[in-house]
Amino acid sequence: MQAQAALVDPGRGDIRLELSPRICTLGSDDKQCQTRVQASWHSPREESLCLVIVDRPEVKQCWERYAQGTYTIDLVFSNDVTFQLKDLELQHVLASEAIRVIREAIQYRHKRRQPWNVFE
Amino acid sequence: MTSRFFISVIALLSVNAISRSAEESDDCKTASADCVAVGHWNFGVSLGGGVRTNPVANGTNIPLVVIPQFSYYGKRFFIDNLDLGFTLAENDTNTFNLVASPGYDRVYFYRADLQNIFVSGFPTNDDFTATPGSQSPSTPAPEKFPSRTRRITYLAGPEWTFKYGPVTGQLDFLHEITDQNQGNEIRAAIGLPLIERRGILTANVGFTWNSAAYVNYYYGASNVYLGGSALDPFVKLGYTLPLSRKWRFKAFAEYERLAGAIANSPIVAEHHVATVFAGAAYTF
Numbered sequence: 001m002q003a004q005a006a007l008v009d010p011g012r013g014d015i016r017l018e019l020s021p022r023i024c025t026l027g028s029d030d031k032q033c034q035t036r037v038q039a040s041w042h043s044p045r046e047e048s049l050c051l052v053i054v055d056r057p058e059v060k061q062c063w064e065r066y067a068q069g070t071y072t073i074d075l076v077f078s079n080d081v082t083f084q085l086k087d088l089e090l091q092h093v094l095a096s097e098a099i100r101v102i103r104e105a106i107q108y109r110h111k112r113r114q115p116w117n118v119f120e
Numbered sequence: 121m122t123s124r125f126f127i128s129v130i131a132l133l134s135v136n137a138i139s140r141s142a143e144e145s146d147d148c149k150t151a152s153a154d155c156v157a158v159g160h161w162n163f164g165v166s167l168g169g170g171v172r173t174n175p176v177a178n179g180t181n182i183p184l185v186v187i188p189q190f191s192y193y194g195k196r197f198f199i200d201n202l203d204l205g206f207t208l209a210e211n212d213t214n215t216f217n218l219v220a221s222p223g224y225d226r227v228y229f230y231r232a233d234l235q236n237i238f239v240s241g242f243p244t245n246d247d248f249t250a251t252p253g254s255q256s257p258s259t260p261a262p263e264k265f266p267s268r269t270r271r272i273t274y275l276a277g278p279e280w281t282f283k284y285g286p287v288t289g290q291l292d293f294l295h296e297i298t299d300q301n302q303g304n305e306i307r308a309a310i311g312l313p314l315i316e317r318r319g320i321l322t323a324n325v326g327f328t329w330n331s332a333a334y335v336n337y338y339y340g341a342s343n344v345y346l347g348g349s350a351l352d353p354f355v356k357l358g359y360t361l362p363l364s365r366k367w368r369f370k371a372f373a374e375y376e377r378l379a380g381a382i383a384n385s386p387i388v389a390e391h392h393v394a395t396v397f398a399g400a401a402y403t404f
Contacts, residue, residue: 106157106158107157107158107159107195108148108149108150108151108155108156108157108158109148109155109156109158109193109195109207109210110148110154110155110156110210110215111153111154111155111156111191111193112191112198112200112205112215112217112281113154113215113281113282113283113288113289113290113311114200114281114290115288115289115290115309115310115311115324115326116290116292116307116308116309116324116326116328118356118372118374118395119166119187119189119372119397
């Protein structure tokens with residue numbers, strides 16, 4: 001996480017990236033999140049950049065000379081998903097946000113073993 | 121003598137449990153056949169057809185049609201149908217519990233016994249009060265029963281269960297705690313999967329040992345018969361086939377041989393108990 005932050009271009013840190021939803025909560029019976037995600041970015045000036053998702057190279061949406069943009073995608077995921085805004089060469093991270101996956105804290109223990117029981 | 125034996129067993133298991141308490145299990149990360157969520161109730165029901173024979177003279181066989189099951193597991197406390205328990209210690213392979221479990225043999229005398237519901241299925245309207253059947257001249261007429269009350273009893277004591285590779289085992293040392301017969305019981309069994317593909321075929325073998333006090337509470341006949349302790353071995357084959365996330369096919373057949381101390385009682389007509397069932401089990 002620290003390494004990722006170090007890559008953010010300090011000169012363009014005023015670009016704001018917002019995700020909706022920002023959290024996915026998994027219940028005890030849920031294995032993964034399945035939701036439509038909207039990513040919006042804003043900048044005080046026109047930018048040329050691309051929106052990507054870490055570890056999902058197939059997702060890439062670019063804008064040239066825009067001050068804002070919105071991208072919507074249906075996602076299925078079981079771990080945190082990180083969205084990044086990068087320059088067109090994909091060399092520098094301009095902004096980064098993540099959807100956090102929160103699992104209901106369920107504790108498990110061994111079930112009783114009962115070979116003596118007629119119905120086990 | 122027996123009490124000293126039980127105290128020794130409990131002390132041995134307690135020491136063992138305490139020494140193992142540092143090896144608390146942490147391999148249960150998700151729900152599985154061997155792991156269950158803490159703090160949640162679990163409900164299920166099996167629907168099908170089956171029967172358990174009743175060895176008691178003129179006793180009606182016990183039909184198995186609807187078998188509800190429930191359990192609750194706290195961090196250490198658990199309810200498993202009509203059994204209550206407290207886990208002293210567990211690791212990946214061994215579990216040491218203190219358990220309380222109903223005296224089983226009452227099911228042959230009272231159709232409305234709770235174990236005939238939560239272990240064997242809902243009762244029918246039949247009752248077990250029977251008149252002596254036609255007997256040959258040389259055979260004494262069986263006692264009319266229930267000629268005396270056999271109350272609901274609970275037995276309690278230490279339990280060791282284990283899993284080594286595919287083999288599971290259970291060993292219970294129980295003492296009657298409801299002040300009805302002061303009897304003792306040992307339950308022991310091992311289970312071994314024979315075929316593990318989509319369905320699982322399992323063989324279980326084991327025995328139930330009952331002290332004379334326990335045997336006579338159920339099978340003794342005043343001034344007529346006084347039995348000794350009884351060792352009843354059993355063998356069971358069970359088959360389970362998952363049908364969906366909630367449904368599975370379930371079938372089993374069990375044969376239990378009754379020891380002479382029970383089978384020779386004048387109120388007992390059969391030397392064995394056979395149980396068969398086939399049906400579908402649903403987990404809520």
